[in-house]
Amino acid sequence: MTTHTFKPSLPPPSMSVGPVAWIRANLFSSWFNTLLTFAAIYLIWVLIPPAIRWAFIDADWNGTSREACTSGGACWVFIKVRFWQFMYGFYPEELRWRVNLTVLLAIVGALPLFLKAMPKKLPYGLAFGLVYPIVAWILLFGGMFGLAEVQTSQWGGLMLTLVIATVGIGGAMPLGILLALGRRSHMPAVRVICVTFIEFWRGVPLITVLFMSSVMLPLFLPEGMSFDKLLRALIAVMLFEAAYIAEVVRGGLQAIPKGQYEAAGAMGLGYWRMMGLVILPQALKLVIPGIVNTFIALFKDTSLVIIIGLFDLFNSIHQATVDPGWLGYSTEGYVFAALVFWIFCFGMSRYSMHVERRLDRGHKR
Template structure:
């Protein structure tokens, strides 16, 4: 072949010179221009000022064991406080002799979530496993099978507290809000005016008010709506509020996915003679939900954090049980340590979720992988 046209070779840049080592490149990105050098120097100065302070406080000058008096002598953090109060901070007021139950519950829960994260294991059996696991989790917490047949000593929900409550509220909140969200999202795109208007009202009403007002509704007004003598457990009411609230936000995410499906897909489903529900279940939703997994996970993270709000209506989640020991007269004055501990726990859960959503985004869109 003669060299009439330019070949790809002509457009390829020459290889970098031998001197362009990674170290040199790093040097250039850090000190390439005056502005960059200034930024680098300032960031380094700030880090040199800040990092030793944090390291000293958190590690070098910290007190790891002992009593409050030892902590007050030292200038650093008082991790002895956390160690001393760890049981209360994690499990709250759950009866002390039954602690193996919430512990096992959390291990099962986290283990199952961990298993579910592997895309290879996404099979029908996984759904059945979850359905089987949920009564076990509740049995461990409550002591009765489906709140009816006592097997273990019964622990009423007003003794449920701490991290187990946070995990359960988030799990049920999202698992139950999700189908509701799909229904409402489909309703919002429905051709039937009554259903569309109801869905829009529901979504806009819920999204227009803060979660805390919905929680107030659930804890103060909902009991009024029930006939005399009929009561619904307080924790369950908060759970319902979280489900209703999350569903409105998730519905908007799902709707975005539905809007992203080309019209041809709907028409193709129709031409196959599928009914509305068949075409949604088999054609539309699988594609729509796949598209919105990253924003869905972001919404999940948001609601995991928002479960903390239940302490305002007098329920005991993880944040509550972390704060409870702050009132201990022997250990006054270490709120920072407690909050750092709680923040670290919340951060771990949320960070793993957000990294996982990035992984899923890559995994589910091979066409966009680079």
């Protein structure tokens, strides 16, 4: 008996696999699609080559003054000369190691929180959150342990931006959580107070809040008590952000099934233990992406302190562009500022998406 043997199968038609097929399917599947492809290519052609020529090919990189900028492209010399001022503001040059050390400590200290295998994350995080601000304050401001004092008016640049953003969100967290709990409380008076607070701050623009901190806060305080400008701005930012954090946390609290509350109650836990041990650990984990997004918004909003005359990253750069010695290079300045902000915000938004994906237990089609 003869056995039938199949011939080897033919390769698929060359038009249906490989790059050609991909291009046909994604770029030229219909006349409209083809039109779009050409429109997109035209857009890219108009935008990208001139930008690259300006930023790289025709750019000037070396030199110390504007005389070095002769080739007609971007004058990166401007950024190079002012770079350290953009980073540290007027922080004394010989003391900048203290800023670097503060940032290093933050990174080293926060690293374990991002490791999956780390045990006892919550107590560690709490301890870090309590100890680090004190250490950072001592390092940055000085005046203790033989460290020379650096007034906050000398703080500036990216460092100040980071200080405002992290203190703003860090200070807003506890208040925001309390407000979120208050908003979901069964006690009407507490609920009304919290809702009023949250809706008030969410309803006004940050700029008016900063105005308020600079002109109204001094009126609110008793005679002879005055805050420094940075602290006033920080208080304003904290109150403002607390309202946003509260809404984010409320979202997390609402996502916890009722059974969890009932189970905790059945175990005989009181309100604070129920929240602290059962509900909040679950809810806060759910809202990490939301909190990161709030942080991104705040990070962008720190640029508003220009209104009250603080020299954050953006204001340092803006002031440099109106310096008579460097007039006419505002585009370079703003592009650099945009790049720095973009790197931070984009990085954080990627992280938030990553967490969201990890937390997402739903099914996708």
